[in-house]
Amino acid sequence: MIRDWINRQIFALGRHVAPRLGPAAVRGLGRAAYFGARLDHTHLETYRHNLRIVLGREPDETLLRAGIASWVRTYVEVLALPAWSRDEVLDRVVTVGERHFRGAMAGPGAVVALPHLGNWDLAGAWACLSGFPVTTVAENLGPREFAAFSAIRGRLGMEVVAHDDPGALGELVGAVRRGRLVCLLSDRDLAGTGLPVRFADRIVTMPSGPALVARRTGATLLAAAGRYTDDGMVLEISAPISARPGRAGLIAMTQDIADFFLDQVRRAPADWHMLQPFFDPGAVGRRGTAATAARPAGDG
Incomplete structure (x- = not known):
């Protein structure tokens, strides 16, 4: 498709241009992107809807502008990352709760x-x-x-598995057993087979992968989230999430992840890049609503 070809050209060009862009240029791109989002408005309205539910109030234009600017900043930084030195990467990240992460990696993974x-x-x-x-x-x-994004992540030292790979779960389990750190984006249920959890008084589905891989391998389950500062990012890491048995246990573990995510999103709503539908408009519920979906079962 022509659109796919154009996207590939922008991506290829961006890898060369992004490392040369200063903060002022990135802010300018953010303003332009907000103007474009207002013209198309589909993603902007979805973003507005998601923020409205999470915050319990109508997001104002200042927040929406900041959100689109944050999304653009992330896109530019992803393209620029391979050109950054080791010190540039490490100096941009300040951690909170790093002891939980290091303790897990020194033990079960x-x-x-x-x-x-x-x-x-x-x-x-x-x-x-x-x-x-x-x-x-x-x-x-x-x-x-997928090859292009995998190449970028590969140069950073990451190993990438496709979300629709039928052997993905086995590869993730194998990665833990090889001493690798498994990191999974977990607020979007791409496969449509996730577990029901409560998020801002709505029932949503979130992937079972993190809880499932942790439980099958004995690795420590953690949640983590980044929020931007002017010149870097704070990466906050949760305390270990306890493993619990059965399908109900997977839901409870995933609910702990959701609770951490919600707290972090409310702390930095402009940095939540959720421009896709996230909430089912009819799924307003109580904490017990998710629990009723649990049934005694195995890992499936």
Whole structure:
């Protein structure tokens, strides 16, 4: 398709241009992107809807502008990351709760669930350069696009599995057993087979992967999220999430992840890059609504 060809050209050009862009240029791109989003408005209205539910109020134009600017910043940084030096990457990340992460990696290994908050690729690069090689899953948008994004992450030290790979679960389990850190974006249920959890008083589905991989391998389950500062990012890491048995246990573990995510999104709503539908408009419920979906079962 012509659109796919154009996207590939922009992506190819961006890899050369992005490392040369200063903060002022990135801010200018953010303003232009907001103007474009207002013209198309589909993604902007979806973003507005998601923020309205999470915050319990109508997001104002200042927040929406900041959100689109944050999304652009992330896109530019992802393209620029391979050109950054080790010190540039490490100096941009300040951690909170790093002891939980290091303790897990010194023991049974770690599975880290992340939302689309801040720059998750920068978080992965920080982990790789800190001596913890990352295995992750990425959305497969097509062979060429997946190859291009995998190449960028590969240069950063990450190992990438396609989200629609039928052997993905086995590869993630194997990665933990090889001593790799498994990091999974976990606030979007791409496969449509996720577990029901409560998020801002709505029932949504979130992937079972982090809880499932942690439980099958004995690795420590953690959640983590990034939020931008003027010149870098704070990466906050949760305390370990306890493993619990059965399908009800998977839901409870995933609910703990969702609770951490919600707290982090509310702290930095402009950095939540959720421009896709997230909430089912009819799924307003109580905490017990998710629990009723649990039934005694195995890992499936």
